[in-house]
Amino acid sequence: MFDQEPILFDLTIAENIAYGLENVPMEDIINAASKACIHQFIEQLPQGYETKVGMKGSFMSGGEKxxxxxxxxxxxxxxxxxxxxATSAMDSHNEQIIQEVLEQTQTEDPSRTLLIIAHRLSTIRSCDLICVLDRGHIVESGTHTELIQRHGIYYKMHVQNNL
Known part of the structure; x- marks a missing residue:
């Protein structure tokens, strides 16, 4: 699970990425950071992957965390x-990059199930199935195109977001 308020520990960036795993090769850490579009930022830090993030990631911005x-x-x-x-603290450019990363990881492993909870419609636009909730109940479901064509709640939210 990945929450909008990520938890980082008062450890290095590398230790935070590998947290809970044993004997993780640095190559795997760098690969994961690259996929998450944070590698270049980390490389620019004086201590790179050995940079401490501070208590609860206090030395990092919301998007970096x-x-x-x-x-x-x-x-x-x-x-x-x-x-x-997952992308609530990111600007639209970084959100798009992460969306592309998620689509790529889905292509690499089509058996993976990806459940996305989001208020930003741009986050869910490419999903195979979108479920629209209203007061805890599914009121619409379908692809982005299908939901737009129905002119229901999703369509209204889409129109509001594009004003």
Whole structure:
């Protein structure tokens, strides 16, 4: 699971990415960071992957924390991945990059199930199935195109977002 408020520990960036795993090769850590679009940022830090993030990641911005946490998830190669507002602290450019990364990881392992909880419609636009909730109940479901064609709640949210 990946939450909108990622938890980072007062450890190095490398240790945070590999947290809970043993004997992780640095190559795997770098690969996960690259996929999460945080590698270049890390490389620019004076201590690189050995940089301490501070208590709860206090030395990092919200978007940097989210990308480190995404790298932590990606290094595990989970069969089921739940993303709860995973890109909420990112600007639209970085959100798009992460979307492309998620699509690529899905292509690499088509058996992976990816569940995305999001308020930003751009986050879910390419999903195979979108379920629209209203007061805890599914009121619409389908692809982006199908939901737009129905002119229901999803369509109204889409129109509001594009104003």
């Amino acid at each position: 989210q990308r480190i946490a995404i790298a932590r998830v990606l290094i595990r190669r989970p069969k089921v991945l739940l993303l709860d507002e």
